[in-house]
Amino acid sequence: MSDHISLVGNVVGELERRTTRDGGPVASFRLAVGERRLDRERNEWVDGHTSFYAISAFGELGANALLSLRKGERVVVTGRLRLREWENETTRGVSADVVADSVGHDLRWGTTRFVRTPRPDTADKGGSDDGSARGTEQMDTERAVVDGWAVPGAETETPAGDDRVRDAVAVGGGAPPVEGPF
Known part of the structure; x- marks a missing residue:
């Protein structure tokens, strides 16, 4: 069972290209999702907590993400959330991983052009x-x-x-x- 999630945030770092065992493309990147609110007393925007998610996009979605996304761009991601527990010699933690179902630019912050890939x-x-x-x-x-x-x-x-x-x-x-x- 997995939980569906929608995220809006900034791409952190360059995308990493990996492949599945059968040679299919996988795009991996980190997404920073930050909280920002208006402090009415000071009349200025204040940054709140930032959460980081590891995003993986498989197949054609991954190939298109590798061609389309760059570090710092604002994107919208929908997918399945998986919480993964990890442990090393000194610490333990939980990582939030998302297997993307769709990825696109957030058009509130810029423009983009769509080019259909042939099936x-x-x-x-x-x-x-x-x-x-x-x-x-x-x-x-x-x-x-x-x-x-x-x-x-x-x-x-x-x-x-x-x-x-x-x-x-x-x-x-x-x-x-x-x-x-x-």
Whole structure:
């Protein structure tokens, strides 16, 4: 039996790539979940207790997390909580481990772009998971050109004169910052 939990916090450190016995990808990272409240007497924000969780994401979720998440980013994690007791020569303790069911950026603090990964069962057949006849080679080409900017009906070419998109894709940084009033 496991307890389901939803957490919102910051990624602590870089993600670690591991593999299962059968070679499947696993992304491991620590998540800091802090309490913050407004002290009305002093009219300032005060940090409270911070809890740390060890997060493991398996399979495609793990592979996508490795490509998407970076140290310091604010994320939302849902999964199964497992409390693990441990002991070494000098101390004993309990560790809070979470096997993630889903992971995503907290959009309250920034923006992100979604890029669908092709499903393995449709990639071999030359189709895509949306039922179209478009092959994976075309999908990979589109993703390489715009990485995160490809949405249905959108142009697949980098906007003229906007090198930020090309540069962000080249270094794996995703979409460039959005400018303008909102």
